[in-house]
Amino acid sequence: MGTGTMKHKVLLGGALLLGVCAGIFIYEQRTPAEEQGDGRIVAEKKSPVRREMTEFRMKDFDRGWIRYADGGTLVTEDGGLTWREGAVPESEEASVEPAVWSGMLPEERKPDTVVFQSREYPVKQSQFMTDRLGWVLLPHSAELKHSVLVTTDGGNTWYNEVTPSIRTAMQEEKKRQQQIKDEAARYASEGNAKLAIGSQWTLLPDTVSPGDVVLVRHSGPGEVSWQGKTFPLEPSGAGYFTYVPVSMQVKPGSYAIGDQTLTVKAKKFETQYLQVTKQMEAMKQDTQRIQADQKAIDAARSKSEPEFLFSEAFIQPIEGILTTPYGYTRYVNGKLDSTHTALDLAAKQGTPIKATNDGVVALADSLYLTGNSIYIDHGMGLFSQYAHLFELHVKAGDRVKKGDIIGTVGTTGFSTGPHLHFTFWAHNTPVNPNLFFNTTPFHWLRKET
Incomplete structure (x- = not known):
């Protein structure tokens, strides 16, 4: 989750520290050299050694930390694009700030396994900030570059480092969550907000009389065709909206709008x-x-x-x-x-x-x-x-x-x-x-x- 390199080699207790990649320290372990009769070194065997990650936590969309088996910690302030050695503040040790509006979070997203590079791995720890953005910690393995993976599409695709494009996706998700929060505040209750924002199409209301009007919400851009007219959907909050007027000339009956049904009931006027x-x-x-x-x-x-x-x-x-x-x-x-x-x-x-x-x-x-x-x-x-x-x-x-x-x-x-x-x-x-x-x-x- 982010990369860093060291331009020099440091010998530590017989191990050569080659560099740092996403906060994973990689070592080369030297074995006794094989020598010919004249004393020349003909080969040297090396084996990589990686520090074992034991725990991680993302405080919010930007801040987080990783702890290693040897007690060391790395912290990030840019969603994992870069990491540095540092202590975890006590206030952030266990607390997690949820997405800006928890109403859109899944019940409990705790996958038992994930597929990465065509192979299935068991999950040691997981954390989803939203229905799209989440992280998992896999058991320590020499095959993995490092053990923390990230997803920005709800777990369909996993990445083992945060690239600039992944970071951009995170920022877009943060923006989307704020839009959800702003829109949710407009509804009468959180239940209604969750229902509307979580649906492809929503009619407010879905039963009317001639002379009334309907507010139509859709999850994506487009338009609504109604009674021979076309009304473009305009973006607002996390959705796209338009008003659909039900003129006095509209006959009672059922009408399809998107995947919803609008019911027009008869009404007598004096x-x-x-x-x-x-x-x-x-x-x-x-x-x-x-x-x-x-x-x-x-x-x-x-x-x-x-x-x-x-x-x-x-x-x-x-x-x-x-x-x-x-x-x-x-x-x-x-x-x-x-x-x-x-x-x-x-x-x-x-x-x-x-x-x-x-x-x-x-x-x-x-x-x-x-x-x-x-x-x-x-x-x-x-x-x-x-x-x-x-x-x-x-x-x-x-x-x-x-x-x-x-x-x-x-x-x-x-x-x-x-x-x-x-x-x-x-x-x-x-x-x-x-x-x-x-x-x-x-x-x-x-x-x-």
């Missing part, structure tokens, strides 16, 4: 009837202005940060009176108008509106139908929308934190009174905001080990 003035009704006839606004909205929602910008639960922007729930079929002046894919929360004009969570303001402008409006990007294609505001307190490009005051309640645009029109958009499809309040998509996982 009907709402509104009476507005002829002037307000005429607003929806100005298609030119509506289309111009839609271009600006589409442009703002087309660029999303490729990372989750939030780390805590979402909050409701105001504590208003719910006048129109999500999913209502709306009739205006007796005519079928649309499906209301948002929440209408009535409140006094001027009531402060809070950002539902951390994000970046993608749009803050006065629009024709929705009046003073704000869209906040929460990353990965997820946006929150705030409409009919009286005042705007932010501008495009501003970074906001959960609870920041971004504007006030108003009645601008197509509105019958002071209220906040609020919803979420996932990949340009409106989705039910009730799913997000007081939780996060990572808490939508309903299974647990």
Whole structure:
């Protein structure tokens, strides 16, 4: 595990110390020379002698030690790439720092044997830091360069020294473990984290209704095809993610996503009837202005940060009176108008509106139908929308934190009174905001080990 050489020979008690290779001292034992009648030396027999390793321990990804039968010790601070003689600190004699998140470690990885260079060897001692990175100590043998082997692929391949490429693999594994730890903190429990991170595909949740949204996790890069559209998977933590919106038009049934099944259950939505003035009704006839606004909205929602910008639960922007729930079929002046894919929360004009969570303001402008409006990007294609505001307190490009005051309640645009029109958009499809309040998509996982 690392190499070192000595450029000179030292005679020690009849043995010639040739060098040091991975902390293994190699000797040449001289035997009496065979001489001819004239006294010339014609041959000299030599036999290598190696110190016997009796114990090793890796404190973490970098620090470790090896003990020999003669009482000597070698220590490393770079994962075994290089070794030096030194005493083992008492604090490190028996303690071991586990991988940064123990939830991904195997139950007890203690192999009885390993295969090295096509030969099976019994294992004297083993230590796995993660499900991929581990070491074993083999019984002392003159055939082995040294007795400690390392693996970076869970034991499929073993090496008897740490080369720069093996060291690089160790550092990548250390980075992966930190990514696992960071992602695991997002889930509701360690059991859910272990389930999600240990699976090829995970649906959060796996049962929904029309108008809902699913957070899809995969163990590798790629994309998800859904309802004629393709959503790329973006890296985050130890996995790759995307939102899959389940529009109001999706029929109940079972749908395959990766190796998982998404169940869409039927849901009944109520009907709402509104009476507005002829002037307000005429607003929806100005298609030119509506289309111009839609271009600006589409442009703002087309660029999303490729990372989750939030780390805590979402909050409701105001504590208003719910006048129109999500999913209502709306009739205006007796005519079928649309499906209301948002929440209408009535409140006094001027009531402060809070950002539902951390994000970046993608749009803050006065629009024709929705009046003073704000869209906040929460990353990965997820946006929150705030409409009919009286005042705007932010501008495009501003970074906001959960609870920041971004504007006030108003009645601008197509509105019958002071209220906040609020919803979420996932990949340009409106989705039910009730799913997000007081939780996060990572808490939508309903299974647990």
